[in-house]
Amino acid sequence: MTGHEFNGRDERDGGGRDDGRNVRRRRFLAAAGSVGVAGIAGCSGSGDEDASGDGEAGDGGGGGGGGDPESAVGQIGSGREGRGAPGGTPMAEMPDLSGELTVYSGRGEFLVGELVSYIDDLYDDFDLTVRYAGSTDLVNQIVNEGQGSPADVFYSVNAGSLGALADAGRTQALPADVAEKVRSEFRTEQWVGTSGRARTVPYNTDEFDESDLPDDVMAYPEEFPGDLGWAPSYGSAQAFITAMRLIEGEDATLEWLEAMVERGATTYPDEFRTCQEIADGAIDAAFTNHYYIQRVLDGNPNAPIATAFTEGDAGAVFNVAGAAVVDTASDADLASNFVRHLLSAEAQDYFARSTFEYPLIPDVEPIGDLPTIDELDVPDIDLAELSNLEPTIDLMREAGVQI
Numbered sequence: 001m002t003g004h005e006f007n008g009r010d011e012r013d014g015g016g017r018d019d020g021r022n023v024r025r026r027r028f029l030a031a032a033g034s035v036g037v038a039g040i041a042g043c044s045g046s047g048d049e050d051a052s053g054d055g056e057a058g059d060g061g062g063g064g065g066g067g068d069p070e071s072a073v074g075q076i077g078s079g080r081e082g083r084g085a086p087g088g089t090p091m092a093e094m095p096d097l098s099g100e101l102t103v104y105s106g107r108g109e110f111l112v113g114e115l116v117s118y119i120d121d122l123y124d125d126f127d128l129t130v131r132y133a134g135s136t137d138l139v140n141q142i143v144n145e146g147q148g149s150p151a152d153v154f155y156s157v158n159a160g161s162l163g164a165l166a167d168a169g170r171t172q173a174l175p176a177d178v179a180e181k182v183r184s185e186f187r188t189e190q191w192v193g194t195s196g197r198a199r200t201v202p203y204n205t206d207e208f209d210e211s212d213l214p215d216d217v218m219a220y221p222e223e224f225p226g227d228l229g230w231a232p233s234y235g236s237a238q239a240f241i242t243a244m245r246l247i248e249g250e251d252a253t254l255e256w257l258e259a260m261v262e263r264g265a266t267t268y269p270d271e272f273r274t275c276q277e278i279a280d281g282a283i284d285a286a287f288t289n290h291y292y293i294q295r296v297l298d299g300n301p302n303a304p305i306a307t308a309f310t311e312g313d314a315g316a317v318f319n320v321a322g323a324a325v326v327d328t329a330s331d332a333d334l335a336s337n338f339v340r341h342l343l344s345a346e347a348q349d350y351f352a353r354s355t356f357e358y359p360l361i362p363d364v365e366p367i368g369d370l371p372t373i374d375e376l377d378v379p380d381i382d383l384a385e386l387s388n389l390e391p392t393i394d395l396m397r398e399a400g401v402q403i
Contacts, residue, residue, distance in 0.1 A: 087363025
């Protein structure tokens with residue numbers, strides 16, 4: 001791979017494991033900007049879910065209806081019954097957007113298009129162009145376009161792609177008053193997280209109580225008595241296995257994969273379908289991102305599915321989508337203020353209600369009966385390393401996993 005290509009798969013990280021897991025909490029994002037374009041060289045797998053619509057928050061999303069630009073905090077999308085107005089800074093209190101701006105978005109239009117259109121429609125003198133593609137492809141495109149790139153803002157599905165672009169020298173520092181809207185573990189000087197997602201264990205509540213589930217993801221193949229499912233060809237699942245490989249080592253990961261195959265874990269094409277099968281009683285538990293469970297419950301509030309969490313291991317990885325200002329932005333102030341709008345009360349509430357992600361500003365709560373970010377026991381790993389999928393795919397194939 002040349003220095004002009006980024007072949008990472010958009011949602012990855014890694015790191016070491018020690019016995020003090022309860023101490024190893026959220027130092028996991030700031031290092032993501034330290035890995036270069038050539039350094040995050042995962043080159044296999046089908047992990048570019050976001051190429052067709054941001055698989056890291058895919059399979060569902062925003063409701064109809066529109067926000068009211070005249071209100072202090074316009075609600076974007078259909079809303080959720082009983083949910084009040086969000087906290088945070090409304091767009092009305094942010095600088096007006098005026099001029100031409102081009103955003104390269106690795107988040108799918110079906111997920112964030114309504115939000116982007118809402119921002120565009122607020123300002124008569126704002127001319128916004130959005131190019132949608134996979135985050136990996138857009139990193140490559142910006143790097144290869146060189147100083148002639150029309151991109152002003154890069155909006156990514158994951159921290160790894162943001163770190164790759166920053167390490168290639170193709171971003172510029174965000175103003176402190178933009179970046180500091182988000183806590184330090186979700187930003188660097190070059191990019192800022194805009195929403196987050198947690199790995200979880202969805203389970204069928206008709207068959208199991210949360211207390212029945214192991215708190216160590218490595219224990220599931222051997223110790224969980226119910227039927228397990230997974231989506232091993234799905235990008236977020238491969239990122240999960242990559243995290244396991246980096247935390248536990250290749251030998252332990254291979255044993256885990258072989259045990260999943262030997263016990264006959266049911267394979268599904270994606271993690272939303274996996275959660276639907278849990279709710280339908282076809283399987284008892286699986287490994288998915290948290291928002292797929294919330295989407296099932298949004299369609300059927302009485303569905304027998306709930307969310308469990310493991311502790312400080314690959315099953316508890318937390319990743320973020322985020323944005324950066326490209327170094328060649330024609331108007332850096334305008335680009336930074338667009339990123340600021342992604343951290344507004346309306347946008348953060350939209351991520352909670354419409355994509356079911358974790359908002360990253362402290363005044364907006366996630367949807368569902370979920371722990372706060374502070375309550376999650378997240379492993380201390382560098383998300384950028386999750387881009388290195390090739391060894392993971394090799395291990396999965398060696399174990400006999402069908403991908």
